[in-house]
Amino acid sequence: MLVVSLGGSPSQRSRSGVLLERSQRWLQEQGVEVVSYRIRDFPAEDLLHARFDSPKVIDLLQQIENADGVVIATPVYKASFSGALKTLLDLLPERALAHKVVLPIATGGSIAHMLAVDYALKPVLSALKAQEMLQGIFAVDSQIAYGEGSAQAQLAPELEQRLNEYLELFFSAMARRPKPLDPNVLNERLLSARWSI
Numbered sequence: 154m155l156v157v158s159l160g161g162s163p164s165q166r167s168r169s170g171v172l173l174e175r176s177q178r179w180l181q182e183q184g185v186e187v188v189s190y191r192i193r194d195f196p197a198e199d200l201l202h203a204r205f206d207s208p209k210v211i212d213l214l215q216q217i218e219n220a221d222g223v224v225i226a227t228p229v230y231k232a233s234f235s236g237a238l239k240t241l242l243d244l245l246p247e248r249a250l251a252h253k254v255v256l257p258i259a260t261g262g263s264i265a266h267m268l269a270v271d272y273a274l275k276p277v278l279s280a281l282k283a284q285e286m287l288q289g290i291f292a293v294d295s296q297i298a299y300g301e302g303s304a305q306a307q308l309a310p311e312l313e314q315r316l317n318e319y320l321e322l323f324f325s326a327m328a329r330r331p332k333p334l335d336p337n338v339l340n341e342r343l344l345s346a347r348w349s350i
């Protein structure tokens with residue numbers, strides 16, 4: 154199984170990034186290959202000038218095409234997901250998430266914006282034709298404490314449990330997703346079929 158993880162925070166030290174890293178580690182422990190991208194790693198010029206032929210964007214697209222699932226994490230900015238992430242999602246073709254299971258993750262300063270994933274991010278993921286979108290995880294800043302120095306960040310036990318539950322759901326949704334039929338295999342099956350329509 155292959156998963157693409159996409160971090161939508163422009164910040165170097167990022168709470169949504171902490172949840173993404175935890176997810177990545179959990180998935181790797183289940184034998185899933187994870188390829189990770191952060192919005193910070195994309196050339197700002199490519200994003201702001203809407204360069205659809207940006208090599209970094211094309212590379213992301215190729216990985217998504219081969220992936221079973223995508224985990225997208227974002228901070229809540231002004232009651233929505235990060236604008237930087239939107240500049241990247243705008244460059245993806247309409248069916249970029251077709252056949253993919255998607256797990257959205259968001260962190261915010263206030264519980265008041267916990268629905269931002271539902272009313273802001275999910276419609277965009279739907280427009281990209283995500284096959285299955287999990288409900289997603291929202292955490293407030295107070296539930297994620299950065300570690301001192303090289304110590305790892307601490308999650309509130311309730312958040313840790315919820316994250317693990319959603320990762321289980323994500324993993325099983327990927328395992329049962331119908332695989333798109335390779336056109337060559339379809340052709341072969343049609344040629345060897347004993348009936349016609």
Ligand SMILES: Cc1cc2nc3c(=O)[nH]c(=O)nc-3n(C[C@H](O)[C@H](O)[C@H](O)COP(=O)(O)O)c2cc1C
Pocket residue numbers: 162163164166167168169170227228229230231232233260261262263264265266293294
């Ligand atoms: C520019 C900006 C706008 C923000 N707007 C909101 C907001 O509208 N609602 C909210 O709950 N938190 C808001 N926050 C707080 C962040 O969502 C929160 O700290 C988040 O965990 C940051 O994620 P990150 O560390 O991954 O960047 C804002 C933070 C910044 C810097």
